[in-house]
Amino acid sequence: MSAVLLIVVVSAFAINGKLFSNSENPLPNFEVTVYQYGGSSTQSGAEIVVYDFNNNPILSGTTGTGGIYSQSWPGSLGNYTVKAWYPPRPNDGQNGQNGFTYSGADIVTSVTLGPNY
Numbered sequence: 001m002s003a004v005l006l007i008v009v010v011s012a013f014a015i016n017g018k019l020f021s022n023s024e025n026p027l028p029n030f031e032v033t034v035y036q037y038g039g040s041s042t043q044s045g046a047e048i049v050v051y052d053f054n055n056n057p058i059l060s061g062t063t064g065t066g067g068i069y070s071q072s073w074p075g076s077l078g079n080y081t082v083k084a085w086y087p088p089r090p091n092d093g094q095n096g097q098n099g100f101t102y103s104g105a106d107i108v109t110s111v112t113l114g115p116n117y
Helices: 002-015
Strands: 029-035 047-051 057-062 068-072 078-086 094-102 107-112
Touching: 029 047, 029 078, 057 068, 078 107
Parallel strands: 029 107
Antiparallel strands: 029 068, 047 057, 047 078, 078 094, 094 107
């Protein structure tokens, strides 16, 4: 009887390797707030692109109401750069960027747009 029980338990692990895994832990979150030139107000509708240390884009999107873009973090540990353009390229008239390091926790950063060019 105990041999049958052992086979059932081992089979459960083989069929569903996540039986006792930590599947409840969500991915880390990336959040960037884009500020208008001068830094006092946020900018909705700004284009966002996050680049890895090899200058490969890994995330992109547009800030929503409140000037915030938020997404699950797909990257690995390391150094990154977030760039913002307003209005979105190719019609942009302002841009800004900020570097950050991902160390395993949620990322909360900001970019302040430069003056119109």
